[in-house]
Each structure stands twice: as C-alpha cells, then as structure tokens.
Amino acid sequence: MSSNKETFGKTVGFVLAVCIVCALLVSFSAVQLKPLQQANKLLDQQTKILEAAGLLETAGKDVVGTYNKFVDARMIDLDSGEFIEGDVINFDERRNARDTSLSIKPENDIAGINRRSNSAVVYIIKDQAGAVDSVVLPIVGSGLWNLMFGYVGLEADLNTINSVIYSDHSETPGLGAEVLNPKWKALWPGKKIYDDEGNVEIRLVKGGAKANDIHGVDALSGATLTSNGVTHTLQFWFGEEGYEPFITKYRAEGVK
Numbered sequence: 001m002s003s004n005k006e007t008f009g010k011t012v013g014f015v016l017a018v019c020i021v022c023a024l025l026v027s028f029s030a031v032q033l034k035p036l037q038q039a040n041k042l043l044d045q046q047t048k049i050l051e052a053a054g055l056l057e058t059a060g061k062d063v064v065g066t067y068n069k070f071v072d073a074r075m076i077d078l079d080s081g082e083f084i085e086g087d088v089i090n091f092d093e094r095r096n097a098r099d100t101s102l103s104i105k106p107e108n109d110i111a112g113i114n115r116r117s118n119s120a121v122v123y124i125i126k127d128q129a130g131a132v133d134s135v136v137l138p139i140v141g142s143g144l145w146n147l148m149f150g151y152v153g154l155e156a157d158l159n160t161i162n163s164v165i166y167s168d169h170s171e172t173p174g175l176g177a178e179v180l181n182p183k184w185k186a187l188w189p190g191k192k193i194y195d196d197e198g199n200v201e202i203r204l205v206k207g208g209a210k211a212n213d214i215h216g217v218d219a220l221s222g223a224t225l226t227s228n229g230v231t232h233t234l235q236f237w238f239g240e241e242g243y244e245p246f247i248t249k250y251r252a253e254g255v256k
Contacts, residue, residue: 042089046071048167052136052153053125070133072124079118081245088121093140111236112142112229122246123151124255132156132255137243141233143169144225148179148233154193156255158247161191161202164230178220179230187217193238198248200238203231 046067050056059066075086096102096117103115123136134156140149150166166179178184192214193202201215204227209216219227236242 044167048151048165049123049136052151052163052165053123053134054153054162055125070126071136072126073121074124075119075121076246077118078116078120078242079245081243081247081249084119086119086121091119091121093117093120093138106236106241108239108241109236110232111140112232113140113147113236116241120243122243125153134162135255137237139233139237141229141236143229144223148226148229150179152234152237158251158255159192159194161188161193164188164234178223179226184218184220191215191217193234200235200244202234202238204228 043063047056047063049071050059050063050067053071055066055070056063073088075084075088075091076082077084096119097113097115100115102119103117105114106116120138122138124132125134125136127133135154135158137152137154138149139152140147142148146169148166148169150164150168152164153162154160155162163185164179165185169177169179187209191202193200195201195215203216204219205213205216206219206224206227208218220230238244238247
C-alpha cells in the first residue's frame with residue numbers, strides 16, 4: 001500500500017515537473033520570438049501601404065528601403081485634422097479604440113466600429129523630387145463576420161482613389177474575401193469620393209456600377225453584407241467623424 005502511494009506521488013511529481021518545464025519553455029519562446037513577430041507585422045504593414053501607394057512593384061524585394069525613401073508617416077488628430085506629435089511606429093488603432101481615454105464612441109457609427117481612436121496615422125507618399133504624390137489612409141469597419149482593416153490610396157487632390165487594399169479580414173472565401181481579388185481591386189482607380197458639393201458619394205453598387213458612375217464600384221457578387229460593410233466603412237471614414245476635417249484642411253492648403 002505504501003509502495004503504491006509512493007509510486008503515485010512520484011508520478012504526480014514528474015507530471016508537475018514536466019508541466020513547469022513546458023510552461024517555462026513556452027514563455028521563453030514567446031519572449032524570444034516577440035521581436036521577430038513585431039518585425040514581420042511591421043513588414044506586412046509596410047507592404048500593404050506600398051501596395052496602396054502603387055509602389056509595391058517598384059519596391060521589389062526591398063520593401064523597407066522603398067518605404068523609408070518614399071513614405072512619410074505622420075499622426076493626425078481626427079477631430080481637428082491637424083498634424084500632431086506621436087509615435088507613428090508603435091501606434092495601434094485597435095489598442096487605442098479599446099481605451100476610453102484615447103477614443104470616442106461615434107455619433108453615427110455606420111461602420112460598426114463601436115469606438116474610434118482620437119488619432120490616426122496617415123501616410124504621405126513623396127515622389128523622387130520630394131513632392132507629395134499621394135496619400136494613404138487606414139480604414140476599419142464591419143464586414144460579415146468581423147472588423148475589416150485596410151488602406152485607401154488617394155491622389156494628391158485627396159478625392160480621387162488610386163486603390164482600396166484590405167489587409168486583415170475574416171470574410172468568406174469566394175464571397176466577401178473577394179475584396180482581395182485583383183479584378184475587383186482594379187475597379188477602384190479614378191473613382192471619386194466626394195461630389196462637387198463635398199458630399200461623400202463613394203459606394204458599392206449591387207448589380208454593377210454604370211460605366212459613367214464616377215462614385216460607384218461593382219458590389220461583391222453574393223456578398224451583400226460585406227459590400228454594405230465596405231460602403232459604410234468608406235462613408236464613415238471620409239465623413240465628418242473620420243478624415244473629412246483633415247481632407248478639408250489640406251485640400252485647401254495642400255499637404256506638405
């Protein structure tokens with residue numbers, strides 16, 4: 001009887017020891033891998049920004065070098081549209097949105113984001129001579145299953161779209177995930193966000209946009225809720241609770 005208890009005790013002790021060692025190894029690996037994970041996340045972000053700016057082919061394998069050469073990341077206060085000081089490298093919109101001291105609840109939350117960070121990072125794209133060529137603005141809004149994150153590339157007039165690039169989503173393959181389809185992405189260049197009166201008119205059109213519709217883009221086939229989500233996301237972010245104060249200010253003054 002005593003021998004059985006002793007054997008059981010040794011077994012439990014061995015299992016506990018193995019668990020402790022495994023936990024320590026997992027913790028150690030997580031700590032060691034964190035810098036690599038952060039570097040990969042930053043590289044992916046820079047890749048998407050270059051794609052939105054139309055510079056990805058130019059970059060080739062040198063994403064970081066091309067980004068550093070042509071992209072000027074700057075923080076803005078969304079309410080005023082003014083440039084402000086801030087840590088653009090470590091800025092995290094998702095983290096800010098969870099912090100009630102760093103975010104607000106939009107009055108007209110058509111994008112379904114619940115809370116919006118008080119600040120945002122915008123990406124000013126310069127040409128070889130150092131002049132502003134385009135601007136890339138981050139966007140986020142609800143899709144069918146979850147929030148969808150992406151970027152809108154604009155020409156220097158801050159109205160004409162160069163690209164809409166989604167970087168993170170949980171949409172259904174073959175339906176909502178068609179936001180990644182090159183054919184759909186090719187529909188965006190040249191579309192206008194605002195009409196002549198400054199109203200946000202950009203939208204996805206069920207059944208397809210007409211050839212002369214400068215504000216309409218074909219909706220995603222079979223993905224009505226995702227298409228509505230894209231429309232609402234764009235209309236929110238280019239409205240008064242999004243980038244409109246920034247765009248209004250710098251369309252008049254010019255981005256420098």
